[in-house]
Amino acid sequence: QAFMKFIEDRYGKRKIGEILFKTRMKRDLFLAMEDVLGMDVERLDEEFRHYVMERCLPLYVELGHPSRDWRIIKEPDEEKYRYAPSLSPDGTMIAYYELHDGATSVKIMSAIDGREIKEAAKGGFTSKFETIYMTKGKISWSPDSRRIAFVSKSGGFDRIDVYDIKTGKLQNFTLRLDAVMEPSFSPDGRKIAFVGLKEGTTDVYILDLLNREVVKLTNDFYCEHFPEWLDGNHLVFAGSMGEEWDYQEERLYVVDLNGNELCLTAPLGKVKSLAVKDGKIYFVATRNGRECLYVYERDSLFLLLDLFEGITCVSCGGDYLVLSVFGTEGERFYLVKEEELERKKIPEIKEKERFIPVVMEIEDKGKPAPLAFTVDGIGGITYDTYSGLSQGVEVVMSDVLGNHQMYGYVNSMALYNYFYFRYFYLPRVIDWVFDIGRYAVMFPEYYSRTQDIFWSYELWLGGISAFLPLDRFRRFELGVLGIREKLNAEIYDYTTDEWYQVSGYPVYSYGFFPYLAFVFDNTYWGAWGPQAGMRGRVEYQTCVLGERFLEVYGIGADFRKYWHPGGNYIFAGRTYYECVWGRDAFYPYLGGTYTVRGYPDTLQASHIAGLNLEFRFSLIEYLRMGFPPVELHHLRSALFVDAGLAWDEWNNINKDNFIGSFGLEVRFWLGFAYLNLIFAKRFNLDGVEPGIYPDFYVGFPF
Template sequence: DPDEFAKRLTDPDGDESFYNTSPAISPQGNKIAFITNRDFFFSLYIMDANTGEIITKLAEGNQSPNFEELNILTPGLTWSPDGSKIAIAALSHGYDIIYIFDVEEDDYYTLPIKMDGVQSVTWSRDGKQLAFIGQNSRQTDIYTYDFNTKEIKNLTDDIFTDKDPNWSHDGKTIYFSSDRNGYENIEDVPAGFKIYNYDFSQLEIYALDVETKSIKRITDLPASNETSPIVSPDGSQILFISDLNGINNIYKKNLVFASTDNYVNDIKDIKPIPVTNSQSGLYQLSASEDGKKLAFSSLYKSSFNIFLLNNPFESELDVNELPLTKYRQGKLNLDAPPLELLKEENESSKDSTDFNPSKFFAGNDSTKKYGDSITVDFGNYVFGTEQVAVSNEEKSDTLGLIDNLDERGNFKINKYKINFAPDLVYANAGYSTLYGLIGTTVISFSDVLGNHRLIGVTGLQIDLKNSDYGLAYYYLAKRIHWGIEGYHTARFVRLLRLDPRGFFTSNLFRYRNFGVSGSASFPLNRFYRFDFGISVLNVTGENLDNILEPTENVTFTVPQVSFVHDNVLWGYTAPIQGTRYRFDVFGNLGATDPGKSFYSIIGDLRTYLRFFYDHSLALRLSGGYSGGENPQRFFIGGTENWINRTFATTEVPIQSASDFAFLTAVLPLRGYNYSERIGTRYLLANMELRFPLIRYLLTGGIPLLFNNIIGVAFIDAGTTWYDNSKIKLFSRNTAGSIITDDLLVGTGVGARVYFLYFLLRFDVAWAYNIEGFSSPKFYFSLGADF
């Protein structure tokens, strides 16, 4: 294990991380910059190279457009020669760019480099240049950036893949890893060279003369991959990683230089010497300027950790080569031509010209183990796949493409055809606070590229008039995602109506909503986007218990614009870190009925502060305003998907077809009933503490397992109103004491647990009016929290 020959600097048990990689040791050897997920997201940290103690955090990835990704699969971290700055490649606004961090000032700036991919940034010893791997749509090459001239040079400019550049001690040579396999210069590549007919899976170490761009091969180990070259301070040795024995270990070679130009000779025939013999693979070497310290990453006890090895150029093992693992031995055998192996095994029994792959034995039938007089039935035996003869009929039955090459041997180019195939088919059940149990079946189709998507939704009941169904098509090939939907919904609800005798009676209403809508989603980056849409919907309301009451029929044309930000990290039942907000502007134009026109402006801001690993404080502020001839109404009180619901209005507060289409519940506000307040304007604030209540619980009697039961403690406050001049947040009671009036405040505690198919929520809450608390109100509900 790596901790037997190197010092482990990271502690997954202590910092609760499992991914610590991309170590870059400072030239002075006293600090190490690295990427870790100890904050759940991948972040850039600096630690003490001797003790492993964290010094500072420079950047946090996956949270903002500037650091959408820290490129953990192709990392590149490097220090300036004086140890004051760090360069790193990161994804920003859809492109990889290079950031320069000032370690002392805790600030950064970017270089004028914008490519599809930037990897493996490395600083020259004189501090004047950066070398890095740049990728465009065609190829991957080694580039340099000059800080003085701001010039970017492509040093390789060929079809082969280059990786892990590292400067020599004098800055004249860049050592790197590549799959070019002997094509050291672009002139060596023959005309008509096809990369898809070439084995590009094997990497070797090469040396590149920065001035002349000539390339020399350093290693030639066809059965292994060599990566991450590091040159000694005096330029006499090179360290690199190789899986020569089947496991990534550190090897070294002596470098030989030409006397004429002091450029490294072709030393591919010199055998490398192993420096380590680790059972866990080693990755991403980084050495101090004096070569006394070497940092690397390795998988140790199910986590990637950072290790420090002292005096790597002086370290040697007692053996000159490492024993091959069984995996490597098997791979070497598999890599050999099967026919040649069979020839070697059977050369004493048959001449190679008479070899028949369907016949393996010469002489007597060896399956007759017990003699010729006894027959063994092998009908129920299971045989291995080695040396199995394949008939011509079986060989012709393949999934290979037929006639897919042209007369020159090139692959034919065929026009892409859209063929939809099912992605998923599932049925779900839910509970609506207004309409009760709801069930739907969803079927989703897409093409091979995922550019086109069809989604069908059905919830059939008796006939089409009483059922839910819809069909949507989305075009996802470009940056803007386009969509068009058609739908029909039917809901049944009992409402109180005044009968001819002057009594309120419960009547069954059926509301139907059918229409079409178009949408467009324009992402500014991974975390921000604009959504646009327009809907044309027709809503009808029918009193099924009183056919004399006329059917209400209203058509709405509703354009909408939304601005959305979201970078939250979800916990087990709800978000626990990050920020999300949404601002919507929409309304009915009143094209068919000006008396039904309205406009609404709604904002919802939520932020989550994580602490103690998986504890979180959730804060939310939401508000809305609606105006026009027929403004949208909002009601507050209760919680989402409340099963044992009660209404302050004794019924669902739907008064018209407009309410059915646009009445909005602003939740949660626990401690109160549904529709405790109704208005055309609202404000709502929530604060909720989320924490693990029970990690693991196994009940007796009936053995039921409950794990990750999440506890919550909350305060909700909000109000709705119609007229700004009439709102009264506080008032005085008969005793003259100040109490809340239109302002509703509730507080309580609860628990969340997954049980069977559903996320169950239980809350107990009390309304608070300054004067005191109400009696407790209990909430059983379904779904995730805000």
């Protein structure tokens, strides 16, 4: 935000849009800024530093900073983001969230020496924990410091999970609410208070862990956050209530088990975190653009910390507070005793000191918002070993909510014409996909000295598919594809400039192909492609038989796995199998950039199977040469091993059915896709062949 403000003040608002547009095209922020602003990154960084110092240095000196006497219990990590530390009541353990490679984990560490004790849960890769909500709040400890409670999602619903630290036993409490947030154990450990969202409004609920009953404690259209137990009969929470509702201004409220509410404070700003210990209410609230730490005790409000760095979370247990402070390097966890902090009493706030929120006014509330599409991407130039260079126009569009998506491609040349359109209807549980396309090509063949035969082939296709999700990672696809083929032959006489129809043509054929597929995908994508997880697809295709219908059957499977050991290193593996049969079947090829590199379309058979292994790494992140004036950015590479088998009969497989290769693939980012240069060595069951076989393609690796 500060950098964008700097750009706006120094160069104008329009430059921000130009930089964002250039970044999207070039996939490199530094290159985009150099193009738009006309200066290198070093000079721009120097100007930005001066800008920040001129405006923030007085405030930096005036405000406080983390004391050197505070104990750092967790340092930031470049590859992992940690959030919301929660100190156990006995002060010996800290539970926290950790985000790494797309997976959110709940981890337990020692508050004494900082060592990791165990991982309670890991979400983002399995249906057991489709998602663990790191940003929805906190982790709560039971009074005996034995169990923790957190929120996750599975089977389409949010739930509260209770994990026993010693036994590893996990209890799941699925709640039929639109969202669940911020659980809190009661003093006797038998109940959990939480915030639930239902039909657009949040309220405080109580879950009985013994009989699984849920009681709604508040009932209003205001926002409630961070419920905590003051004692066995009262809870405190933050909320934005009152006649002049403002989501940026929240107060502290107390509610008893009968739903009677009492306001404790005047507006405090936006409350970010809240904890209770011995009747004291500790909370982090945003005022004047900074996150400050406060304590409310005996009807008085005190400021404990006002740091230049942001305080994102507070928790208490034993004799300590644990603070999460966000600095330039990331989140850092501190253990602090309250006696080390200086109290400053805050008088009652009579007037609101806040930012004015932007309120959208809709004149006609009875009308739904109009459907408006925006362009997500434009492309169309591709090259691969199979089809060579292809030019066309490719457009991807979607609406703001993502309920409708469209893909279109048009490619038209003198003897070649192709268009394809796909529409996704996505607002319901079942996704519907509609396809229509046309492919036409014409090519001449010598017939006589004055005549040529012109063959023309035309294919129309249309399809409909339904995607039925089982959970976040698995789905079934059921669909049908219909095609009509036309093959025609005409003779053109150059002397008379006339066309003659060849006898027996045109020939029409039709195809009707239902299919069923199962898809699994839990991959995490980084800036340069998938880097963790697994994805796979298994498909069966049949056909409707008839006199003029094509007879083609098929089975296919493709599984891919990715490992990220750290840094810019990724291990990737792929295995695949394809089988095609029937009267009109066209057998697949083995060999080429997507099966076995270093070969053309070498083997064709009714069965093909293969294995691809890659070790991906960053060869050059940035290289700038004085002479020649060459710059290289994001030069990725991969060491690979490919192997494949192609056969027609299971009882007739021999060494001639096998091919393999190994080598190096270098990948240049072009701004819209990779230029992949392949240097392969061939091998078979007799040994390694001499020579190096180069190849290239424009696209993305598996």
